[in-house]
Amino acid sequence: MSVALTLIVRVKDWQALARLNDTQVLAQAQRSGVSRYRVYRNAHDASQVLFIFELPSHAGLEWLRSEGLNECLSAVASASDEWEWEALGCRTIG
Numbered sequence: 198m199s200v201a202l203t204l205i206v207r208v209k210d211w212q213a214l215a216r217l218n219d220t221q222v223l224a225q226a227q228r229s230g231v232s233r234y235r236v237y238r239n240a241h242d243a244s245q246v247l248f249i250f251e252l253p254s255h256a257g258l259e260w261l262r263s264e265g266l267n268e269c270l271s272a273v274a275s276a277s278d279e280w281e282w283e284a285l286g287c288r289t290i291g
Contacts, residue, residue, distance in 0.1 A: 199232070200258050201282040204248040204266070206274035213273040214246070221269050226250055229261035246274065255281075 208214050218236065226234045231250050239245035248270075252258050258281065267276050 198254070199284045200252050200255055201284075202248075202250040202252070202258050202261065203278075203280045203282065204250075204270075204276065205278040206246050206248070206270055206276050207244050208246050208274045210273050214270075217269065217273055222248075222266070225261060225264045225266060225269065229264065230254075230257040231261070245277075 223234070229250075229252065231252055233249075233251035235249045237247040237249070239247070250258070250261060252261070267279070270276065
């Protein structure tokens, strides 16, 4: 069963976040087996960013956490919320 990790952070430095994403976050996501990775900015609060990591199993999610994803992001952002989601099997788009 697929699982998604959502992480909402407050960004302190956008350029540093972009560099960190390119040099560390993407690599950690790929090593953990992420099948889909998206980053969104809050349309009403530009300091908030939503990261969505979709993985095929809980094992990959735990590996991603063990690699220090939150610690990695804490250099440029403050973590505000983290959730795990499991797929329901409902019809979807995309």
